[in-house]
Amino acid sequence: MTAQFKKGVLELCVLVLLDKQDFYGYELIKRITDKIEISEGSVYPVLRRILKQGYCTTYLRESTEGPSRKYYHLTDEGQDYLLELKEEYEKFTRGVDSLMKEENNE
Amino acid sequence: MNKLDFLEELRYYLRNLSSQDQKEIIQDFEEHFEMGRSEGKTDEEIVRSLGSPQQIAKDLQSTQQYEKVPANHSAQNQSPRIGIIIGLFFFNLIIVLGPSIGIAGTILGIWVVAFSFVAQLFIAGFQWIIHPESFYLFELFASITLAGSGLLIFIVINYVTNAAIRIFSKYIAFNVRLVKGEDRA
Numbered sequence: 336m337t338a339q340f341k342k343g344v345l346e347l348c349v350l351v352l353l354d355k356q357d358f359y360g361y362e363l364i365k366r367i368t369d370k371i372e373i374s375e376g377s378v379y380p381v382l383r384r385i386l387k388q389g390y391c392t393t394y395l396r397e398s399t400e401g402p403s404r405k406y407y408h409l410t411d412e413g414q415d416y417l418l419e420l421k422e423e424y425e426k427f428t429r430g431v432d433s434l435m436k437e438e439n440n441e
Numbered sequence: 442m443n444k445l446d447f448l449e450e451l452r453y454y455l456r457n458l459s460s461q462d463q464k465e466i467i468q469d470f471e472e473h474f475e476m477g478r479s480e481g482k483t484d485e486e487i488v489r490s491l492g493s494p495q496q497i498a499k500d501l502q503s504t505q506q507y508e509k510v511p512a513n514h515s516a517q518n519q520s521p522r523i524g525i526i527i528g529l530f531f532f533n534l535i536i537v538l539g540p541s542i543g544i545a546g547t548i549l550g551i552w553v554v555a556f557s558f559v560a561q562l563f564i565a566g567f568q569w570i571i572h573p574e575s576f577y578l579f580e581l582f583a584s585i586t587l588a589g590s591g592l593l594i595f596i597v598i599n600y601v602t603n604a605a606i607r608i609f610s611k612y613i614a615f616n617v618r619l620v621k622g623e624d625r626a
Contacts, residue, residue, distance in 0.1 A: 359472075360473060361472065361473055361476035361477070364473075368490075374490065374491060374492025374493070374496070375473075375490045375491050375492065376470075376491035376492040376493075376494070376496070376497040377492060377497065377500060379466070379470070379473075380497060380500030380501045380503070382469075383501060383504050387504060400479060402472065404472065405468075405469065405472065
C-alpha cells in the first residue's frame with residue numbers, strides 16, 4: 336500500500352511540474368527531491384509510464400554544456416489525467432484531514 | 442558501487458524487456474550520470490541517491506503492462522476486469538466446479554470408509570460381549586485387520602485432505618488476485 340501510494344503521489348508531482356513547463360529528467364528529479372524525500376531513480380519509471388500511456392511526449396534539445404537533453408512535454412490527455420488525479424488527491428487528503436481532526440476531538 | 446556496476450545490475454534485472462526499451466532506459470540513466478557529474482558529484486554519490494537498481498527495474502517492469510492500454514484510461518480500466526470476472530465465473534462453473542465437487546465427494550467418501558473400518562471393531566467387540574457363543578476368533582482377526590487398514594487410510598486421507606485444502610485456497614487467492622488486478626502498479 337505505502338509503495339503504491341508513494342508511486343501515485345509521485346506521478347501527481349511529475350504531472351504537476353510538467354503542467355507548468357517542459358523539463359528534462361534530471362531537472363525534474365531535482366525539483367521533486369528538493370521537496371520530497373525519495374530515491375531519484377524512482378522518478379524514471381514514472382516518466383516511462385506516463386510516456387507509454389500517452390500523457391507526455393519527449394523531444395531532444397541540444398544544450399550548451401554536455402550532451403543533448405531529453406525533454407518531457409505534457410499532452411492534452413496528460414492534462415486531463417492530471418485534473419482527474421488532482422481531484423482524487425484532494426478528496427483523499429480532505430478525508431484524511433477530517434479523520435485526524437475527529438481523532439483529536441475525542 | 443560505481444556507474445558501470447549500477448548500469449550492469451540494472452541491465453541484468455531488465456533483461457526480459459525489449460532491447461529497444463532497455464536501450465532507452467539505459468540512455469536515460471547515462472544522461473543522469475552525465476548531469477550529476479557536471480554538477481561535481483561523484484559516481485558513488487549519484488548511485489546512492491538513485492537507489493537500488495533492482496527496485497527501479499521492478500518499477501520499470503510494472504510500466505510494461507500499460508503499453509497496450511489505449512490513452513483513454515478511465516473507462517477501460519474497468520472493462521477488462523469485468524471481462525475477467527465473467528470469464529472466470531464461467532470457467533469455474535463449467536470446468537472447475539464439477540471436478541472439484543467430485544474430488545471433495547471422493548475425499549469425504551474415503552473418510553467415511555476409514556471411519557467405518559475403525560468403528561466396526563467396536564461393533565464386533567460389542568457383539569462378542571453379547572453373543573460370545575456365536576463369535577469366531579477368525580471374525581475378531583478380520584475385524585482387527587480391517588480396523589488397522591482403517592487407521593492407515595486415516596493417515597493417508599488426512600494428508601490428502603490437507604493438500605486439497607491448500608490447493609483450493611491457493612486457487613481462490615489466485616482468483617481474487619485476478620479479479621482485483623493487484624499486479625497493476
